[in-house]
Amino acid sequence: MGTFTVADVEVKPDLAARLIEIRRHLHRYPELSFQEFQTFEYIASCLKGWGIPYRQVGETGIAVDIIGEKGEGPHIGIRADIDALPIEEKTGLPYASCHPGVMHACGHDGHTAILLGTAYQLYHRRKEWAGRVRCIFQPGEEADGAAQRMIDQGVLEHPRIDGMLGLHLWPHLPHGTVGVKYGAVTASCDDFVIEIEGKGGHSARPHQSVDAIAISAQVLQALSVLVTKGNNPVDPVVVHVGKIQGGTASNVVADRVVMEGTARAVALETRRKLKSQLIQWVESIAASFGGKATVQYTEGHPPVINDERMTRALEESAAEILGPGSVRLLKEPSMGADDFGAFAEKVPSMYFRLGVGQEGRPVYDLHHPQFQFDDSIIPIGVKVLVWTVLSRLQKGAETGC
Template identity: 70%
Template sequence: MLTKKELEVQKDLETKLYEIRRHLHQHPELSFQEHETSRFIASCLEEWGIPYQDIGETGIFVDIIGENGDGAHIGIRADIDALPIHEQTGLDFSSKNPGVMHACGHDGHTTILLGTVYQLYHLRSQLSGRVRCIFQPGEEADGAAEQLIKLGVLENPSVDAMLALHLWPHLPHRTVGVKYGAITASCDDFEIIVEGKGGHSARPHQAIDAITISSQILQALPTLVTKESNPVEPVVVHVGKIGGGTASNVVADKVVMEGTTRSVTRETRKRLAAQITEMCQNIAQVFGGKAIVNYKESHPPVINSDWVTKELEEGAKELLGTENVFQLKEPSMGADDFGAFAEKVPSTYFRLGVAQEGKPAFDLHHPQFEFHESIIPVGVELFTHVIMRRLHKGVE
């Protein structure tokens, strides 16, 4: 096992990581547009003499091969993209790209993984097995993780387990939140096109009112949560956008509604897709109209594997102290496409707290979201510690 000195991030590396984070924060790029971000990550690896491979247009991964014999193949993922948000933090190193901001901490995730790569590469003589460190684009968009999986990022050789963290403004600074089972929800989108028959409001019997049909659908959809779902299982069915009609005295012939569903089990996710389609079509038919449902699967729920989560929890307690590691009581209904990895291999996704006492903690995706960069070496040491203790054991 590593000594405390071997585990600690040295001051010169710590300074370099702070510089890296500030550069990333100043130059955010949207999903699948992370060309400069990818080049910058590559330049850091080249400076350190660490080999890497490109995957897709803007993805990168590093394989650190242990020199101490065979062992597990563990993956770590960090997301590298930013959000279409205008920054309002007032930081000296605020975004230089108007309307684009690292408002979800991905600059921190990327920096932590770079630091972990550096540490593990220089400890490879003590490693068995292999560590694959994945810098993933497009987490805020659809299908990014799935695309890398299709490109073989979990193969050659096969990855046995995956880890990922997310900075979390709802936990105290330098604490860890773990969750067995589901930790984030699925996120799927739907579009409902209701088609009726246009006409004059003075002669409603000659028309089929798409607005009336839509109102019935809007009232019925919540029953999929209140009457069709297990009351102790969190489920969301939400319509957030609706449009239709052209004038006050015209019967609308078409209404379009857009919404989202969230669930924490794969079974409920599939059920909602089928039930929303069936419900809308049946209601429209009763009123003589038609409903077309376009249902788009986006992110699956992140369901943590018990044994990987236990390894992470035990390692975090060893490093940070039992009092600084919490079991989260409930999942977040937010989503993360890390769920695509968790569907393929045993995985755990955990929270690293960034809330500082006496300072406001703005939520993720808020234009004032920020974190103190002293959390970066903590994340590096945590990943390094968990990986090193695991790679002295076999995969269960």
């Protein structure tokens, strides 16, 4: 195994300029989940231009296997998401989206450019290390089940991946810092649809009816109690109803209401318990008012839970690259979700935050129409990933990665 120094992973100015050009192209031509056909072609063209072999996974996914020529070693996967959001961009950037109503408002264009740079660096140093790195360009992260779909298509197999790395740009950390969290990083996100059936009638004679709207009000109140009283208060849980439809006129007792929402939890056991509680409570409340409730509960993204050994490797590597003061230990998980959790369920994984917040500038959150970041973060992300992979590969035989 070769011996590497921090200087070996520096991103040369010409490569940094090319990666920024790539990021801006992706930003200008965003595509929604599972519609990333031009994005796929563009990523493929970048890889072809560098002479890096790749394979297509599904319709718009790409996997790049880079094999070290020093012999056998650990197999590490790195994921970047490539899809955009249905948001009208309001940044005013010269390379703003030219697709109306579609925007890279979550930084996936940056993730993709960082992983392309990582692939380039590792490929051109492949004679110096052992093992395998699989760069995974994943479509559809903003949709349900995309990561699992790639897993079902064998992206973790042939040969088996031993561990995964993933990152997300994060506006709530200073530019160029790394946020590290041991254990749970993000919550699960499950969707539910509650259909309440009552008995319609005239508002002047409510006793002859079963008011589905009144039942829905009780259900809504009960869901907040479920969070505060039905679960351990130190275990984060969110239950949110974002859409309610029911009723036809002011003087008609509604016979049907549909409620849609999401349920989030950090702990796996809490997630399972929350599902059964929600269904039981809703059905019981509706029955107690003489109505009926049907709950369609769809399990979506699992929580992202970081492996301790992988997390320590990233933390140490980032500190070596950026300096110890640039690594922040995150105290709390985010109640947001990321389907990287599907990878983390299958293999030891590590998912970290890469800060893009800039002092003196407004902080726009992810999914905001004015979200943007400074392109200088791209070579920083490349260096962190490349150094983590190389140093972990060097230590792979000892750590059992």
